[in-house]
Amino acid sequence: MLNTEAIRILVLAVLFAPVALAALVGLAGRSGYRSARRLASLGALVHLGLTAALAVPAVYVLIDRSESEEAYGHRAANSFQPIFVPGDPSGELGSYETAWNLFPVAKAPADLPPPAIQFFLGIDGLNIWLVLLTSILTYVAVLVSHGSIRERAAGYYAWLFLLQAAILGAFLSFDIVLFYIFFELTLIPAFFLIGCWGTGGGRRDAARKFFLYTLLGSLFTLVGIFGIVLTNPTPVSQTNPDKTHYTVVLDAKGQPHYPKAGPVTFSIPKLMRNVAVWNHFHEIAIRGAELKKVAAAKGLEKARSGREPIAIPLAEDDVAKAEREWQTAKADREHYKSLQYWLFFALIAGFVVKVPLVPFHTWLPAAYSEAPPAVALLFSGVLAKLGTLGLVRIVLPLCPDMAVQQGLPVFGFLGALGIVYAAFCAFAQRDLKLFAAYSSVSHLGLLVLGTFTLTAEGLTGAALHMVNHGLTAGAMFALVGFLAERYRTTDMNQFGGLIGRFPIYAFWMFVICLASVGLPGLNNFIGEMLILSALFSPEATAPVGYGLGIAAASGIFLSAWYTMTMLRKVFFGPLLLPPTPTDVEPRDVRPHEWVAFGLPALLCLALGIFPQPVIQSMKSDVNIIVRQTDDARDRANDAKSAAK
Amino acid sequence: MNPLSSQALFDQASLSIRFLLPELTLVGSACALFLLAAFRSSRRFSGCLALGAIFAAAGVAFGIPEPSFLAADRFTAGIDPTGVAVFVRWLALGAGVIYALLGFSDSSRQTAPEYFGCLLVVLAGLSMVARVNDLLSLFLALEMISIPTYVLLYLPTKSKAGQEAALKYFLLSLLSSGVLLFGFSYLYGLTGAINLPLVAETLSKASQVGPVSPLALVAIVLVIAGLGFRLAAVPFHFYAPDVYEGAPNGVVAQLAFIPKVAGLVALARIFGLLTPDAPFDAARTLIPLTLWVIAAVTMTFGNLLALIQDNLKRLFAYSGIAHAGYMLIGFLVATEAGAGMQSGFDAVLVYLVAYGLMTVGIFCVLGYLTHTGRTIETVDDLAGLGRTNPVAAGMMGLFFLSLIGMPLTAGFNGKLLLFFGAFETPPTTPLKDLYRILTLIAALNSAIAAVYYLKAMGVMFLRAPLQPAAPAKGYAAFLAAFLCAVGTLGLGVYPKPLVDAARKAAPIPATKSPTVLVVSK
Structure with missing residues (x-):
C-alpha cells in the first residue's frame, strides 16, 4: 500500500522545492551565467523527478477511484475530494480536510472549526496533470534560456523558480483565499522577468501593464470571493449552533426545520457543498410554503362551510401567515439569486483577464512580445x-x-x-x-x-x-x-x-x-x-x-x-x-x-x-x-x- | 475643606499615576534630555539616551504590575488601562524604537537632544490617547502629540520649504484643535459628563428614547472634523503634501503614522467602540453616510492625486491620505452596532500596524539612503537603486508591494480584514448595500494605487542608475528599515499573533451577536 504520509510530505516538497532552488541559484549562481544555468537546469530536473514521484501514485489512486465509482455506479460526490492533503487529521486517503489554519478571520461556535484561512493543499484529477505540466515546462524554460540569458542569470533563474512555486501553489490550493494568494503572487516574479530580462525597448511598460491589468481583474475576483464566502456559510441547526445541518429535518409535529447560517468557511470543497445546500434550501422553503398555502386555503374553505363562524377569522389568519411566509421565502431566494448574479461576474473577472479571453487580452501582445x-x-x-x-x-x-x-x-x-x-x-x-x-x-x-x-x-x-x-x-x-x-x-x-x-x-x-x-x-x-x-x-x-x-x-x-x-x-x-x-x-x-x-x-x-x-x-x-x-x-x- | 487636599482625590490621582508609569518614564527622560542639551549636544549620546528611555519604559510596562481595574471603574476612573490601551502602548514603544533609530541619521548635531526629547513626548502622548478616560485629558494627550511635532518641524528651519511646512502645520493644527475642543464642549454640555464611557452611554441612552439630538450631531461632526485633520482625511488633508515635502524624513515618518493612530483611536473611544458596552447608536443618523462619503472620497482623491506626483514625499502624502480612507472603512464598519458582524475595530488596528510598518519603513530606507548627502526628491531619483543598493531597494520593494496589498505582506492581511469586514456588514443596516459598494470602491482604489507604487518600483528595479552607488553609512536607519521589513514580511506570512492581539484590544461589542450572518433563515 502507498505510504500516504510520505506522499503528503512530497506535496509540500513539490511546492517549496522551487523556493529553495530560487534561494540556492540566487545565492550560489552569482559567479557567472554558466554556474547559474548549470545549477538551474539540474535543480529543475530534480524537481521534475520529485513531481513525477508525486504524480505516479496520485494518478494511480485517482484512476482507481474513478474506476471503482464506475464499477459500483456511485453518484458523483457533491464536492471536490482532494487526496494527499498535508495536515489531514485523519487516516489513509483522508477526510479531504486539513487542520492547518493560517489565521482565523472570525470567531466560531464551540464545536465547529473556526472560520480560518487554511493552508489547504491537495491533489485531484484536475490539478495533478497541471502540476506535472508546470514542472515539465519549467525544465524546458530553463533549457531554452541557456544561450539567451547571460546578464544577471542567477536572478533570472531565481525569479523563474519563484514563478513556478507561485503557479504550483495556486494549482494545489483548495482554500479559496490561499488560491487567491498564490494567484496574486505570480505577478511579482512575472513583473521582474518581463521588466528586467525582456527583449524589447517597451519591456518596462509591458511589465507594468501586465501587472496592473491582471491586478485589476483579480481585485474584482477578491470581492467576489468575499461575497461567495459570506453568502454561503456552513448551515447549522437552529437550536444548536454547534451542529452542522445539511438536510431538512422534520420535528415531532412533522414540521420541517431549516438550518440557519453558521460560521463562514474558506475551503473550496465545503463552500461547494454549502452552495448546493443553500440553493436547495431556498427551493425547499418555497415548496414548503406553497404546501402550507394550499393547506391553509383548504382550512379556510372548510371553516367557511362549517358551522362554527369563530373558526373563520382564525383560518383567515393562517392563510395570511402562509402567504407571508411564501413571500419571504421567495424574496429570500430572489435576493440570494440577484447577489449571485453580481458575484459571478466579479468572481470571473480575474480569470478571464488571466486566460485571457478576448476582449480582455489587450495586455497580452505587449507582455508576450517583450518577455524572453x-x-x-x-x-x-x-x-x-x-x-x-x-x-x-x-x-x-x-x-x-x-x-x-x-x-x-x-x-x-x-x-x-x-x-x-x-x-x-x-x-x-x-x-x-x-x-x-x-x-x-x-x-x-x-x-x-x-x-x-x-x-x-x-x-x-x-x-x-x-x-x-x-x-x-x-x-x-x-x-x-x-x-x-x-x-x-x-x-x-x-x-x-x-x-x-x-x-x-x-x-x-x-x-x-x-x-x-x-x-x-x-x-x-x-x-x-x-x-x-x-x-x-x-x-x-x-x-x-x-x-x-x-x-x-x-x-x-x-x-x-x-x-x-x-x-x-x-x-x-x-x-x-x-x-x-x-x-x-x-x-x-x-x-x-x-x-x-x-x-x-x-x-x-x-x-x-x-x-x-x-x-x-x-x-x-x-x-x-x-x-x-x-x-x-x-x-x-x-x-x-x-x-x- | 480644601478640595485639593481631599484624601479621595489624592488616592485617585495616585492610582492614575500608577497606570501611567511607562509614560511618565518617557516624559521624565524627555525632560532630562532637554536639560542635558545645555551641557552636551551629541547625536549618538541623545539617541542612545532616548532608546534607553524607551526600553526603560517597556521594562516598567512589562515588569511593574498595574493595580487591578474593574469594568465598573470605567465610569469613574481617570485612566482606563484595559483593552486598546495595552495595544497602543506597545505599538507606541515599538514605533518609538524605530523612530529613535531613524533619528540617528535624521537629526542634526545641534538639535539632537530636542529632537529625541520631542519624540519621547510624542510617544507618551500616543500611549495616553488610548488610556486617558475623559475628554479633557484626551485633548491634552492629543496636544502632547501635536506640540512636540511643531518643534520637530521648526528644528531644521534652514530651507524655505521647511519653514512653510512648519507654519502651515502649526496654524492648521491649531485650528483643528480648536474645532475639536468646540466639539468636546458640546459633548460636555449635552451629557454633563467628561468621562468618555459616560458620555457615550448618555448619548446612546438618549438616542434610544427619543430622536437623536441635533446638537449631538453637531458635536460629533465637529469631533470628526477635528480628528479628521490628524487622519489627513479629505477635506481636512490640505496641509499634508506641503508639510511632507518640507519636513525631514524622520518627522514625516512620525507625521504619517502617529497622528493617524491617535486620531482613529480617539474617534473610536469617543464613539464608545472599544468598550464592551453599547456604543452610541449613530446608525439612525446621517453620521454613517457622512463617514461613508468621507472614506470613499478620501481614498479616491488621495489615489488619483498621487498618480500625478513626481515628488516622492508628496506622493507619500497622497498615499497616506488614501490609506486614511481605507482605515475609515474599518471605522465606519465598527460603528454599525448590533448588525451581527464578526469584526469591528480590530481590523483597523491590524491595518494601522501594517500601514505603520510599510510607510515608516519607506522613510527609514530614504533616511538611510540620504544620510550621506545624496538627495532623493523625485521618483526618478530612485532610478537603478536595485543595482546600486540592492538590499535597500529590496526592502523598499517589499514596502511598495505591501502598500499595493500583495499577498505575503502585512498590507495584504490588513486589506483583507478591512474589505472582508466591509463586505460582511449586512444589508439590513440603514446604509443597505452601500457597504458592499464601498468594498468595490476600495478594491478599485487598490488597483489605482498600484499604478503609482508600481511606477516607483519600475524606476527602482528596471531602470539604469543615474547616480553612482551611495556609500552605505546610516546603519541605525538601516536597522530600523530592516526591522520594518521583517515585521512586514513576518506579519504577512503569519498574521495570527497580531490579529489575536487586535481582537483582544478591540472586542466586539456585546450587542453584536457573533453568529448571525447575511443569509439567515
Whole structure:
C-alpha cells in the first residue's frame, strides 16, 4: 500500500522545492551565467523527478477511484475530494480536510472549526496533470534560456523558480483565499522577468501593464470571493449552533426545520457543498410554503362551510401567515439569486483577464512580445491555466446557477469570438512570438467555450485541453526561442527556407505545429473533438444553438490555415536569414535543445495515442462539477416550467 | 475643606499615576534630555539616551504590575488601562524604537537632544490617547502629540520649504484643535459628563428614547472634523503634501503614522467602540453616510492625486491620505452596532500596524539612503537603486508591494480584514448595500494605487542608475528599515499573533451577536 504520509510530505516538497532552488541559484549562481544555468537546469530536473514521484501514485489512486465509482455506479460526490492533503487529521486517503489554519478571520461556535484561512493543499484529477505540466515546462524554460540569458542569470533563474512555486501553489490550493494568494503572487516574479530580462525597448511598460491589468481583474475576483464566502456559510441547526445541518429535518409535529447560517468557511470543497445546500434550501422553503398555502386555503374553505363562524377569522389568519411566509421565502431566494448574479461576474473577472479571453487580452501582445521566450513559454503554457483552472475550480462549482444562465451566452460567446478574432490576428502577425501568442489565445477561447458547455464531454475536453495546450503552446514558444537566441529577432519576414538550413529544427517545428492544428494522433485532436462534440450536443447548447459550435469548428480550420501559412513563409522558399549578431555561425538543434523540443513533442504524441489515463483520472472530478451544474440546470428548468 | 487636599482625590490621582508609569518614564527622560542639551549636544549620546528611555519604559510596562481595574471603574476612573490601551502602548514603544533609530541619521548635531526629547513626548502622548478616560485629558494627550511635532518641524528651519511646512502645520493644527475642543464642549454640555464611557452611554441612552439630538450631531461632526485633520482625511488633508515635502524624513515618518493612530483611536473611544458596552447608536443618523462619503472620497482623491506626483514625499502624502480612507472603512464598519458582524475595530488596528510598518519603513530606507548627502526628491531619483543598493531597494520593494496589498505582506492581511469586514456588514443596516459598494470602491482604489507604487518600483528595479552607488553609512536607519521589513514580511506570512492581539484590544461589542450572518433563515 502507498505510504500516504510520505506522499503528503512530497506535496509540500513539490511546492517549496522551487523556493529553495530560487534561494540556492540566487545565492550560489552569482559567479557567472554558466554556474547559474548549470545549477538551474539540474535543480529543475530534480524537481521534475520529485513531481513525477508525486504524480505516479496520485494518478494511480485517482484512476482507481474513478474506476471503482464506475464499477459500483456511485453518484458523483457533491464536492471536490482532494487526496494527499498535508495536515489531514485523519487516516489513509483522508477526510479531504486539513487542520492547518493560517489565521482565523472570525470567531466560531464551540464545536465547529473556526472560520480560518487554511493552508489547504491537495491533489485531484484536475490539478495533478497541471502540476506535472508546470514542472515539465519549467525544465524546458530553463533549457531554452541557456544561450539567451547571460546578464544577471542567477536572478533570472531565481525569479523563474519563484514563478513556478507561485503557479504550483495556486494549482494545489483548495482554500479559496490561499488560491487567491498564490494567484496574486505570480505577478511579482512575472513583473521582474518581463521588466528586467525582456527583449524589447517597451519591456518596462509591458511589465507594468501586465501587472496592473491582471491586478485589476483579480481585485474584482477578491470581492467576489468575499461575497461567495459570506453568502454561503456552513448551515447549522437552529437550536444548536454547534451542529452542522445539511438536510431538512422534520420535528415531532412533522414540521420541517431549516438550518440557519453558521460560521463562514474558506475551503473550496465545503463552500461547494454549502452552495448546493443553500440553493436547495431556498427551493425547499418555497415548496414548503406553497404546501402550507394550499393547506391553509383548504382550512379556510372548510371553516367557511362549517358551522362554527369563530373558526373563520382564525383560518383567515393562517392563510395570511402562509402567504407571508411564501413571500419571504421567495424574496429570500430572489435576493440570494440577484447577489449571485453580481458575484459571478466579479468572481470571473480575474480569470478571464488571466486566460485571457478576448476582449480582455489587450495586455497580452505587449507582455508576450517583450518577455524572453522562456517566460512567454511559461505564460502561455501554465500561467494561462491559472485562469482556466480558476473557472473550473472556483467559478463553476461556486456559482453554478449563473454559470448555467450566463456561461454560454456571455463567456461562451466571448470564447467563440476569441477563437475567430485571435485566429485572424495570428494570421496577420509578422512577429513569430505574437503569432504564437495569438494562436494560443485562439485555442484558449476554445477551452473556455468547452468549459461553459457544462457537460461531462465538454469539461473533460477542456481539462484535457489545458494539458495539451500547455504542451503545444509551450513548445511553440520554445521553438520561437531557438530563432530569438540565434538571430535576436523573431520577425517572420526576415526568415525563409529554414528547412534547408536547420532541418532538425524544422522537424520539431512541424511536429508541434501539426499537434497545434489538431492532427489526429497528436494530443490536441482529442481535446478539441471532445469539446466540439459537447458543443453540438443539444442539451448543452439549447440556449445558444449551434452557432458557437460552428465558430469553434471554423477555429480549428482557421488554425490550420494560419499555421500552414507561417510554415510556408518561414521554412519553405528561398533561404532568407537575418544577419547574425555574433560572428559564430548558428548551429542546428544542440543537445539541450533536443531535450527542450523533444520532451514536449513526445508527450504530445503520447497523449495523442494514450489519452485514456488522463481522461480516466479526471473523470470523477469532472463528474463532481457536472453534478453541481446539472443540479443548477434542473433548478433553472424547474423555475422555467413553474413560470409557465 | 480644601478640595485639593481631599484624601479621595489624592488616592485617585495616585492610582492614575500608577497606570501611567511607562509614560511618565518617557516624559521624565524627555525632560532630562532637554536639560542635558545645555551641557552636551551629541547625536549618538541623545539617541542612545532616548532608546534607553524607551526600553526603560517597556521594562516598567512589562515588569511593574498595574493595580487591578474593574469594568465598573470605567465610569469613574481617570485612566482606563484595559483593552486598546495595552495595544497602543506597545505599538507606541515599538514605533518609538524605530523612530529613535531613524533619528540617528535624521537629526542634526545641534538639535539632537530636542529632537529625541520631542519624540519621547510624542510617544507618551500616543500611549495616553488610548488610556486617558475623559475628554479633557484626551485633548491634552492629543496636544502632547501635536506640540512636540511643531518643534520637530521648526528644528531644521534652514530651507524655505521647511519653514512653510512648519507654519502651515502649526496654524492648521491649531485650528483643528480648536474645532475639536468646540466639539468636546458640546459633548460636555449635552451629557454633563467628561468621562468618555459616560458620555457615550448618555448619548446612546438618549438616542434610544427619543430622536437623536441635533446638537449631538453637531458635536460629533465637529469631533470628526477635528480628528479628521490628524487622519489627513479629505477635506481636512490640505496641509499634508506641503508639510511632507518640507519636513525631514524622520518627522514625516512620525507625521504619517502617529497622528493617524491617535486620531482613529480617539474617534473610536469617543464613539464608545472599544468598550464592551453599547456604543452610541449613530446608525439612525446621517453620521454613517457622512463617514461613508468621507472614506470613499478620501481614498479616491488621495489615489488619483498621487498618480500625478513626481515628488516622492508628496506622493507619500497622497498615499497616506488614501490609506486614511481605507482605515475609515474599518471605522465606519465598527460603528454599525448590533448588525451581527464578526469584526469591528480590530481590523483597523491590524491595518494601522501594517500601514505603520510599510510607510515608516519607506522613510527609514530614504533616511538611510540620504544620510550621506545624496538627495532623493523625485521618483526618478530612485532610478537603478536595485543595482546600486540592492538590499535597500529590496526592502523598499517589499514596502511598495505591501502598500499595493500583495499577498505575503502585512498590507495584504490588513486589506483583507478591512474589505472582508466591509463586505460582511449586512444589508439590513440603514446604509443597505452601500457597504458592499464601498468594498468595490476600495478594491478599485487598490488597483489605482498600484499604478503609482508600481511606477516607483519600475524606476527602482528596471531602470539604469543615474547616480553612482551611495556609500552605505546610516546603519541605525538601516536597522530600523530592516526591522520594518521583517515585521512586514513576518506579519504577512503569519498574521495570527497580531490579529489575536487586535481582537483582544478591540472586542466586539456585546450587542453584536457573533453568529448571525447575511443569509439567515
